[in-house]
Amino acid sequence: AQTVTQSQPEMSVQEAETVTLSCTYDTSESDYYLFWYKQPPSRQMILVIRQEAYKQQNATENRFSVNFQKAAKSFSLKISDSQLGDAAMYFCAYRTLPNYGGSQGNLIFGKGTKLSVKP
Amino acid sequence: NAGVTQTPKFRILKIGQSMTLQCTQDMNHNYMYWYRQDPGMGLKLIYYSVGAGITDKGEVPNGYNVSRSTTEDFPLRLELAAPSQTSVYFCASSYPGQVNGYTFGSGTRLTVV
Incomplete structure (x- = not known):
């Protein structure tokens, strides 16, 4: 089973x-997606950035970027x-990657990191 | 552009009571999900559905039931509430091949006393 x-x-x-x-993950799959979600005190789950495993180039969204190391199964957010x-x-x-009628495609979450920003 | 709507936002239940958490989406997504989030933890999958009439258990299904009679609605039923079910519940939806992950509702905070 996959773990994050x-x-x-x-x-x-x-x-x-x-x-x-x-973030590190464990999987035997070769193709998958990775995500970072932000949850502010409002509880809303907000997608920050995504990465397709087949893409070697690290995803970037404005001030957010990832360091995706597929061999090491590592996916850090900067x-x-x-x-x-x-x-x-x-x-x-x-x-x-979800299969129609199958159990794949469900999001598996890590336990989270609480980020504080000091003024 | 409502997205995923969950009701209620807050609820306090007594032990042994029952309730239904409502979830509806207007994006014509095939897949829908229910997660629970305990304090300091990530989200754990309770049940999911890949289409109307089809549901399946996730990681933590005990104490819950679901139904999916339409594409839009995916209610979660708690039959005999227990303190261990105190949590924040999230409904989400997606297309099978949606690269953007899920669209989440705003959550329901449930307290069982």
Whole structure:
């Protein structure tokens, strides 16, 4: 079974600085998706960034980028120029390619990293 | 553009009571899911559905039931509420091949006392 591990329960960063959140996963699949979700105090789950496993190029979305190391099964999130609004829980998630009528395709989440941003 | 709508947002139940958490989506997504999130933990899959009339158990289905009579609706039923079911519940939906992952509802905070 696939698993997702986030080894940092809490992280802290100074405003305007850069922080990296770690995520590792375990799978025997060769093709899959990886995601980072942000959950602010409002509880809403917000997609931050995604990565298709077949793509070697690391995904980037404005101040958010990933370091995807497929052989090492590592998927870290880098937040540059941190802002107060970045303070939230961040969840790493894994998804296999879904089959119609099958059990694949369900998102598997890590336990999350709580990010604090200091002014 | 409603997306995924969950009701209620908050609820307090007494032990042994029953309730249904409602979830509806207007994006014509085939797949729908129910997750629970316990304090300090990630989301765990309770049940999912790949289409109307088809449901299957996830990682933590005990104490819950679901039905999927239409594409839009995927209610979650708690028959005999227990304190262990105190959690935040999220409904989500997606297309089978949706690269963007899921669209989530805003969650229901349930407390069982």
